[in-house]
Amino acid sequence: MATAAAPIRAKQRPGDRIFSGSALAAGSIILILLAAVAIFLIAQGIPGVLAQAGDTVILGEKNFWQYVAPLAFGTLWAAALALLMATPLSIGIALFISHYAPRRLAQTLGYIIDLLAAVPSVVFGLWGGLVLAPLVRPAYAWLAENASWFPLFSGQASATGRTILTAAIVLAVMILPIMTAICREVFLQTPRLHEEAALALGSTRWEMIRMAVLPFGRAGIISAAMLGLGRALGETMAVAMVLSPAAVISFIVIGSTNPNTIAANIALSFPEAFGTGVNVLIATGLVLFVVTFAVNAVARWVINRRKEFSGAN
Amino acid sequence: MAVSTTAGNALTTGRLPRMAPWAILLACWLVVAGVYALFAMSGTLQDFSLVGTLFFGTVLYIAIIYVISLSVEGRRQAVDRLITALVFGAFLVALLPLVSLVSTVLANGLARFDLDFFTMSQRNIVGAGGGALHAIVGTLEITAVATLISVPIGLLTAVYLVEYGRGQIARWITFLVDVMTGIPSIVAGLFAYAVFAIVFGPGVRMGFAGSVALSVLMIPVVVRACEEMLKLVPNELREAAFALGVPKWLTILKVVLPTSAAGITTGVMLSIARVIGETAPLLLVAGFTQSMNYDLFDGRMQSLPVFVFTSYANQGTDGDAYLARAWTGALTLILIVMALNLIARLIARFFSPKTGR
Known part of the structure; x- marks a missing residue:
């Protein structure tokens, strides 16, 4: 009893212990779950990585790395194209909602963009394959005829329109909502006084945005792009239903031989796979998991560095 | 649009009238619609396309508003108007897939939306x-x-x-x-x-x-x-x-x-x-x-x-x-x-x- 300044501790009741224990357990389940995802994928993926040419029907005459290389390329290429289209568009939409639209309409317009996020990916795939592909086919034919000097448009145009560019357009539409949501949130958090100071000095609205809003929101834009990239890398059905794939590495975006993506390849090949083939597909999934995990982790780290800004959700 | 124009002549000289952008936009749409109609009549195109009209009309508007504003209001205002048009355009572009998707799903989906299906x-x-x-x-x-x-x-x-x-x-x-x-x-x-x-x-x-x-x-x-x-x-x-x-x-x-x-x-x-x-x-x-x-x-x-x-x-x-x-x-x-x-x-x-x- 010598320590007079001992802190007063609340009485520990059994109910408290049970409740806090189960809450902690639930939290730990998430850690365990994520670890389990990694462990099970690695355990089932290792036989696939070690598989040699001719081991399974899926690999054919290649070894695992030769098999996964065009897929990894296609994944990155499609995601990059989608990001290239979605980033300026989402910044524009976010600016529209935060700084251009009438104040009273802004929230409703935001909801409309969020509606895009509510459409299931399989519906986007259906739309991309049956509506968008026939729609863009004449444009591709025109590009192949008149712009073939540009390396991406060289060669014969696809007769179906089911090219990697079409898939990338669908991906861009699908990642727009999340990117817009994040950009919008940071743009709205620009200090009001900065904006008013810029306007008071006589700048036009665009100069105000360029000097006050965009520099403030740069980190947000970057993390929005990263999150969009993560989504685009992992998106399955839109690509699987739109693209007509081939196992090639090719930068041509309107031709008939397009590299497939990892996720779409898994979805298309898995139902018929057996034996080591399944392990090969799981190993490709592991590659995808590692890439998206890294992209998302970096994006979240960038967001979390700015504590005042809470992120997408 | 950015500056209030009620104060008098000194403030409004060298500015486009308030409604000018809207008038130009409407004119652009009409012009492109006319071009489409001509093509359709001559048989080059199968039919008149509303989406095409709006799209190319808006593109035309973006170019024209920049040039007009550049000659009347100077470079800074012209850039501002250009960006304003682009930002509005970005939002409309994002609406296109949503509208197209919902309308096609409705049009094609209702055919079998019957008792048998459920x-x-x-x-x-x-x-x-x-x-x-x-x-x-x-x-x-x-x-x-x-x-x-x-x-x-x-x-x-x-x-x-x-x-x-x-x-x-x-x-x-x-x-x-x-x-x-x-x-x-x-x-x-x-x-x-x-x-x-x-x-x-x-x-x-x-x-x-x-x-x-x-x-x-x-x-x-x-x-x-x-x-x-x-x-x-x-x-x-x-x-x-x-x-x-x-x-x-x-x-x-x-x-x-x-x-x-x-x-x-x-x-x-x-x-x-x-x-x-x-x-x-x-x-x-x-x-x-x-x-x-x-x-x-x-x-x-x-x-x-x-x-x-x-x-x-x-x-x-x-x-x-x-x-x-x-x-x-x-x-x-x-x-x-x-x-x-x-x-x-x-x-x-x-x-x-x-x-x-």
Whole structure:
């Protein structure tokens, strides 16, 4: 009893212990779950990585790395194209909602963009394959005829329109909502006084945005792009239903031989796979998991560095 | 537009009139419509395209407003008007796919949106006819079980993060939940397959595995939603309960959770809406079938998104009938998701606690 300044501790009741224990357990389940995802994928993926040419029907005459290389390329290429289209568009939409639209309409317009996020990916795939592909086919034919000097448009145009560019357009539409949501949130958090100071000095609205809003929101834009990239890398059905794939590495975006993506390849090949083939597909999934995990982790780290800004959700 | 023009002549000289941009935009649309009409009359184009008119008219407007503004108002105003036009254009461009998608799904989906579609399965059906009852039942069962798994875990985790979590573990859980929201759905499917293949042997397909895969995707969404809602509960309520001598666990159970019940329900409904349209994981682990299957633990189970995909990808003879079913499936799916979103928002509006406003 010598320590007079001992802190007063609340009485520990059994109910408290049970409740806090189960809450902690639930939290730990998430850690365990994520670890389990990694462990099970690695355990089932290792036989696939070690598989040699001719081991399974899926690999054919290649070894695992030769098999996964065009897929990894296609994944990155499609995601990059989608990001290239979605980033300026989402910044524009976010600016529209935060700084251009009438104040009273802004929230409703935001909801409309969020509606895009509510459409299931399989519906986007259906739309991309049956509506968008026939729609863009004449444009591709025109590009192949008149712009073939540009390396991406060289060669014969696809007769179906089911090219990697079409898939990338669908991906861009699908990642727009999340990117817009994040950009919008940071743009709205620009200090009001900065904006008013810029306007008071006589700048036009665009100069105000360029000097006050965009520099403030740069980190947000970057993390929005990263999150969009993560989504685009992992998106399955839109690509699987739109693209007509081939196992090639090719930068041509309107031709008939397009590299497939990892996720779409898994979805298309898995139902018929057996034996080591399944392990090969799981190993490709592991590659995808590692890439998206890294992209998302970096994006979240960038967001979390700015504590005042809470992120997408 | 940016500057008020009421003050008098000195301020309005060198500026375009207020309505000038709108007039120019209208003129551009009319001009492009005229060009289209000429082409259509001469037979070069099959028909008049409204979307094309609006699109190329807007592009023409962007060019013209820049040139006019450059000559009248100078470079800075011209750039401002150009960007304004581009920003409005970006929003309209984003609306195009939404409008196109909703209109095509409605137009093509209504053809088979009939009683058969909701009362029959695809068993022994080749070509036209049949329905998606087996897929709807499968989707409801798989999603319900996924919800039963995810909500307790997600809610308790949120309680931990908001009420108990301090220090390193809480920070890691928050970070990993954020990262988990970005797990590709197909990876979740592969994970469920890997787990169930170890227990049941390779080639396993069952509805319950689909539920597990969906839970992996759903838990982080539930955690985030519940966390936001629990944080909204005013601290005064907790302190009042503590002051009355209520233990912490009872405070959470009787004060915090009831206060945020409406918000939590909203969050759960939105997360259901998020996973009910997932295709890839179910395609991998729940498989696809033409028959009814009510048993989550026995064999392949069709679900609505996979039904749409297989109808599209494996068209049999009379492909149009398969595509018609795919569109109707897509329409049903969108209606379900929209209904969930709507109900969630209504709950949030009408049942949220009345804070002192």
